[in-house]
Amino acid sequence: MLRRVLQEIKGSTEPIDLNQLARNLNLERTVLDSIIEFWVRKGKLQDLQLEIIEAMDCYSPICGGRCSPTKCPHVGIMPRSFTIQSHE
Amino acid sequence: MASPPLKSASPIVTYDASLETEIAQLSTIIQQNTTLGKTYNSRWLAIQLLEADPSIITELHQHADLLQQAEASRARITAHYQEEPDILLAEQRYNFVHHLTHRVLTRPDANQLTWSDKVDQIVTHRYWGLPIFLGLMWLVFKMTSDLSAPMVDWIDGIVTGPITNRVMVILAMLGLNGSWLEAILVEGVIAGVGGVLVFVPVLMFLYLSLALLEDSGYMARAALVMERPMRLIGLPGKSFLPMVVGFGCTVPAYYATRILENKRDRILTGLLAPFMSCGARLPVYLLFATIFFPENPGLIVFGMYLLGIVVAIGLGFGLSRTLLAESEQSPLIMELPPYRLPTPRNIWMQIKNRTWAFIRKAWTVILSMSILMWLLMAIPVTGNGSFADTDIENSAFATIANTVAPAFAPLGFGSWEATGSLITGFIAKEIIISTQAQTFVAEANEPTEIAERPTMLEDFSEIITSFGVAVFDTLKSIPLIIGINLLDDADEAEPSSLMTAIREHFDEVSDGHGSLAALAFLVFVLIYAPCMVAIAAERQELGSHWMWFSLIGQTGLAWLLGLLVFQGGLLFLE
Secondary structure (H helix, E strand, O other): OOHHHHHHHHHHHEEEEEEHHHHHOOOOOHHHHHHHHHHHOOOEEEEHHHHHHHOOOOHHHHHHOOOOOOOOOOOOOOOOOOOEOOOO | OOOOOOOOOOOOOOOOOOHHHHHOOEEEEEEEEHHHHHHHHHHHHHHHHHHOHHHHHHOOOOOOOHHHHHHHHHHHHHHOOOOOOHHHHHHHHHHHHHHHHHHHHHOOOOOOOOHHHHHHHHHHHHHHHHHHHHHHHHHHHHHHEEEEEEEHHHHHHHHHHHHHHHHHHHHOOOOOOHHHHHHHHHHHHHHHHHHOOOOOOHHHHHHHOOOOOOOOOOOHHHHHHHHHHHHHHOOOOOHHHHHHHHHHHHHHHHHHHHHOOOOOHHHHHHHHHHHOOHHHHHHHHHHHHHHHHHOOOHHHHHHHHHHHHHHHHHHHHHHHHHOOOOOOOOOOOOOOOOOOOOOHHHHHHHHHHHHHHHHHHHHHHHHHHHHHHHHHHHHHHHOOOOOEEOOHHHEHHHHHHHHHHHHHHHHOOHHHHHHHHHHHOOOOHHHHHHHHHHHHHHHOOOOOOOOOOOOOOHHHHHHHHHHHHHHHHHHHHHHHHOOOOOOOOOOOOOOOHHHHHHHHHHHHOOOOOHHHHHHHHHHHHHHHHHHHHHHHHHHHHHHHHHHHHHHHHHHHHHHHHHHHHHHHHHHOOO
16 A cells, blocks of 8 residues: 555656545545655655755845744745655 | 553454564564563564664664664565565555455545535646636735725825924934935935835735735645646756745745755756745835836736746746756645635734834845945035035946946936946845935935924824825725726825836936836846845855856846837837
8 A cells, every 4th residue: 555655656747636646545634644654754755845944044134034944934835745756 | 652562462463474474583582581571562572673663773772682683584574575674564554454444434435525626626727727826816916006005105105204204303403404314314214214114015915915825725726736837847846846935035945946856956946936026026016017007006016927937937948958958757746735714813923924024124134225325325426516415416326327327228227226226136126116215315305494394293193194094095995906996086196206206217218118118127127136145045055157147147138028128119119
């Protein structure tokens, strides 16, 4: 089942919504979430939301915002998204 | 970590025979160890060791033999299955749970679409998705410009009326009227910072609209829709994230390119991100759109954002087929949250945080720049004037701006006033407005006599009364969103002295084609180099080579597109 999820993601040519993916694989959404988390831990999937928060930096004096990536007022709320790690 | 059961019951999950053999071998070793045998369930610990649980390995660091045995077991499993043991074990556990739940649970039809799914089929549709997104964005800018106009006029009235009056009265009381201190406060600080702060209501309405879209769950869908054009230009789907960040601010957008491992993708995304028009440019668009296109300012602002996207797509298409050859695409999975009613608390927090950031910027960067600009405008370089008593045309600022102004003559705005503001716009884009406000105030300022100034009570009463009128006019503006105009001529505010000055100036320098020159100016502002902090971030992320490529390329492209708008427009009009 774990590998089926990964294969389904690798085989998709269009972006997929997690709910749709759960339906395609006949899985409970919570089960799919834990499988996704497993693959992120294993380094096969990339959690983009997490990485974007880690990557972001700011210059507080010029932008006027708080110098914290999660609190940057200029950045809207990003949807949680994942992709295959490029070395895969 | 939950403590494992000590008693060895018969296993619930049974793994493949080869895995079970390894588990049994390790279990035996664990049971033979008196300390471990008493502390842990041997099967549970064996599985944790096979999965190479880092916390367990740390905990058992004194049991080197056991860890060695576990390592050997893992190597045998990997060689046998060509897969890591933890993946195999997890896979078989998930299969077990999946089959079990299917046997014992009866669920409603999992394939039945929810209301949210049905809406998603429309708003994220591969053909309708983009037009729906663009339509909503147009509505956002229309709402922002239509509803904020009365409040902008109210704040403008306060800045140029009561605030200027009080400052001048206080200075007169101190015997400083007519001094350079009065000039620096009125023509520097109030004109510069005040000129930008009048746009606070515009930004508040924009932040309100965006917060409604974000909190309702639509923005996640918009991100999904934006992903497709990224693929079209040969970028991986995840490049849409830095692009979306770019609509807020270009600086974090450059940093966000770090999520892309491939250097080529990072460079291409970084080169295109500044075309996503950042929030700092919005006040410039709105000021010029209101002055030159009062019938439809929202459409002009929306057009600017759209043009930025179109230019980015075109450029990305070209670059990915020339300098930066296409890389492999990677699939993307996104979580689309269910639609929900936005909560007032969330909405207010988003409006407050973003507006506060803008106000902080006004009182720090824009204030400092306004004072610097005033100094440059006060220092005479030509003519017979002295410090703070010179014609602005003879000032250091005008002299510097005049050296580049001729380059902009073919674009219809080859004056030092317009080009000077573009130069200061390198510091921050809002400074384009503060510089123009200072320039035109200094040129046109005819200070009224102190005796004519209203009293403090009259000023206070004016603030309250005009606020009531502004609130009423804002409410009357709501039907404008759907094209119903309830405002009569008396409700339409007179253009401010700054707006009139800008209109007359652009008409004059473009031989009567002010609207066309203003449009070329807006296109230039949209495309030319981002602010200096963004340039520094770009250098840090992409390197000096690509920073210069982008800086020169963007400014050159901005000039070309500005030329196309003005000269093309002239041809069209003739």
